[in-house]
Amino acid sequence: MRYxxxxxxxxxxxxxxxxxxxxxxxxxxxxxxxxxxxxRTIYIDLHQNPELSLMEVKTAAxxxxxxxxxxxxxxxxxxxxxxxxxxxxxxxxxxxLRTDMDALPVKENTGLAYASNIVMKDAKGNENPVMHACGHxxxxxxWLGTLSTLVSLKKEWKGTxxxxxxxxxxxxxxxxxxxxDGLFKKFPKPDIALAYHxxxxxxxxxxxxxxxxxxxxxxxxxxxxxxxxxxGATSQNH
Amino acid sequence: xxxxxxxxxxxxxxxxxxxxxxxxxxxxSRKINPIKPAVVTVGSIHGGxxxxxxxxxxxxxxxxxxxxxxxxxxIRESLINISKGAAVSAGLPDEKMPRIIFDEPLDxxxxxxxxxxxxxxxxxxxxLGEKNIIQVDPAMVAEDFAKYGATEEKIPIGLFWxxxxxxxxxxxxENKLITLPPLHNSAFAPDFGPAxxxxxxxxxxxxxxxxxxxx
Ligand SMILES: [Zn+2]
Numbered sequence: 001m002r003y004x005x006x007x008x009x010x011x012x013x014x015x016x017x018x019x020x021x022x023x024x025x026x027x028x029x030x031x032x033x034x035x036x037x038x039x040r041t042i043y044i045d046l047h048q049n050p051e052l053s054l055m056e057v058k059t060a061a062x063x064x065x066x067x068x069x070x071x072x073x074x075x076x077x078x079x080x081x082x083x084x085x086x087x088x089x090x091x092x093x094x095x096x097l098r099t100d101m102d103a104l105p106v107k108e109n110t111g112l113a114y115a116s117n118i119v120m121k122d123a124k125g126n127e128n129p130v131m132h133a134c135g136h137x138x139x140x141x142x143w144l145g146t147l148s149t150l151v152s153l154k155k156e157w158k159g160t161x162x163x164x165x166x167x168x169x170x171x172x173x174x175x176x177x178x179x180x181d182g183l184f185k186k187f188p189k190p191d192i193a194l195a196y197h198x199x200x201x202x203x204x205x206x207x208x209x210x211x212x213x214x215x216x217x218x219x220x221x222x223x224x225x226x227x228x229x230x231x232g233a234t235s236q237n238h
Numbered sequence: 239x240x241x242x243x244x245x246x247x248x249x250x251x252x253x254x255x256x257x258x259x260x261x262x263x264x265x266x267s268r269k270i271n272p273i274k275p276a277v278v279t280v281g282s283i284h285g286g287x288x289x290x291x292x293x294x295x296x297x298x299x300x301x302x303x304x305x306x307x308x309x310x311x312x313i314r315e316s317l318i319n320i321s322k323g324a325a326v327s328a329g330l331p332d333e334k335m336p337r338i339i340f341d342e343p344l345d346x347x348x349x350x351x352x353x354x355x356x357x358x359x360x361x362x363x364x365x366l367g368e369k370n371i372i373q374v375d376p377a378m379v380a381e382d383f384a385k386y387g388a389t390e391e392k393i394p395i396g397l398f399w400x401x402x403x404x405x406x407x408x409x410x411x412e413n414k415l416i417t418l419p420p421l422h423n424s425a426f427a428p429d430f431g432p433a434x435x436x437x438x439x440x441x442x443x444x445x446x447x448x449x450x451x452x453x
Contacts, residue, residue: 025365025443032438036431043430095445096393098383109424134421135402138428142400142437149442157449172345172382184391192354192394192448193386196437199399200420203408204432207366207440208374208399209359211352213305215397216277218380219344223298223321225258225285226334227251 024156031149039145042066044114046137050103050130052120053168056081059101059140063165066144070151072163075187079177083165084187087151092159096190099136099143100169106133134170135198142196160188248292249328252285255296258336259283261320262300269316270309277303277378278313303378305347314340345380349387351394354448358396361447362440370436374399379421400437402428 051059060081067074072085081101105122107129108115118130132138147163164183168174184190197215202208259280270276278300285296300317304310321336362371387395403411403418407429410416419425 024446028365028442028446029435029439032435032442035438036435039434040430043434092449095448096386097441097445098386104422106422106424110427112427131424133423133426135426135428138400138402138430138433138437141430142434142441145434145438146441146445149438150445153442153446157446159449161445166382169382172380172385175382175385176343179385179389184389184393189391190386190393192396193383194358194396194398194441194445195383196398196400196441197381197383198402198421198428198433200402200418200423200426200428202372202374202399202401203403203405204401204429205366205405205436206370206372206401207362207436208372208401209355209362210350210374210376211355211359212376213347213349214374214376214399215348215381215384216275216303216305216376216378217310217345217347217384219302219310220341221300221302221317222339222341223258223300223317224337225251225255225296225298225321225325226330226336227249227254227292227294227296227328228247228330228334 024153027153027156028149031152032145035145035148039141042144043137043141046140047132048114048116048118050116050118050132050137051101052105052122052128052130053102053170053173054080054123055120056101056167060165060167063099063101063140063144067147067163067165070144070148072147078183078186079167079174079179079181081167082174082178082181082183083163084178084183085147085163085165086187087147087161087163089154089160090158092157093191094160094162094188096162096164096193097143097146098164098166098193098195099139100166100174101136101140102168102170102174103130103132103136104134104170105129106131108133135200136169138198139196140165162187162190249330249334250292251296252293254324254328255283255285255298258321258324259298261324262317265313265316265320269312274306274309275376275378276305276309276313277301278317305376310344345382346384346388348381348384348395348397350396351387354394354396355398357448358398358444361444365439365443366436371440398440400433402433404429405432
């Protein structure tokens, strides 16, 4: 009898703990699943309307509009076309989630019904086909979906959420431009910054991680070697 | 007249460049700890205009890829020393020493904070299952997300790969029936539905847990 009672007490305790935990996980997963179709519309629109680095004007405006709808305080024009959204939800940590927004001068060849037909003039005035060939459209959509989930589950956490929509990732200029424009000074300084990059190698449904330097440092150098020039065939011609 | 200089009086920058390029190959093989990945590539070389004229200069473009600062320093110093050493032994005077210009600022490695990553991984595994959260090797690509973790504020950063390959394509790839288009390729097409759901689920869970509201 005593034995049975202990088991039932244990059962209630663990049941309670697991129940609560599953509830939060279930609500997160449920939120992500229920959003899929409406966010597919956002994704397709972004995919069909890519913009080159430093020219992400319409994309940035879309991100700013979405953030406002979610209840973020929004500032645009940080480091060029950068967008910063702040969602204050009581005392706590400040966590930054970043997406990039720019596309590439690539002619899309995916055969998708929603493939991009966009052509844009680059900084030199040359016409270029433009494509989200680096998946920044997926980054933006996932970023918005995450922010929306966090807003709808705001009773589950306390703190400040900073949403960063970064321009010009290609050519690696945008992050520096946003920092130079006071990203960490004009806005609450984040305690943590997080981001995704879509993988062209891992199956959908998985996440890849590395606890250390995950992407490389890259530098280009120009080496000029001098000599004493001359006519290489002179001796034969003598 | 330069075109009257006989070959034995010239110092041929093409021959000198060939020697420098070969020496550059030993930076990775002999100067860098083999467990530390790095790349030095001479991606372009231009010099001369005709078969029978020794030019005055040769230009090369070199790409360096690395994950750790000390590896970068070794590569940078080696490039300077190798090119200068070759020029000195060829008998070139001081004013003809090779000129090397490093593109600044460089693209920093994305230096994920290990503790932050492992905390996030725990959250992600809790909601998506152990087998779906995969440790990968570092990749030789650049991402300027690195910059947010490299300021004086020293903010811990965490960048994660979000799997994008459709399940059926991934099976074909595993069976060696197809290759997968890389990033920046005109055929790159991630599978929106499952990638979106996975990304939103994992990141929302991670952020709620990081805010310290674990239950
Ligand atoms: Zn990218």
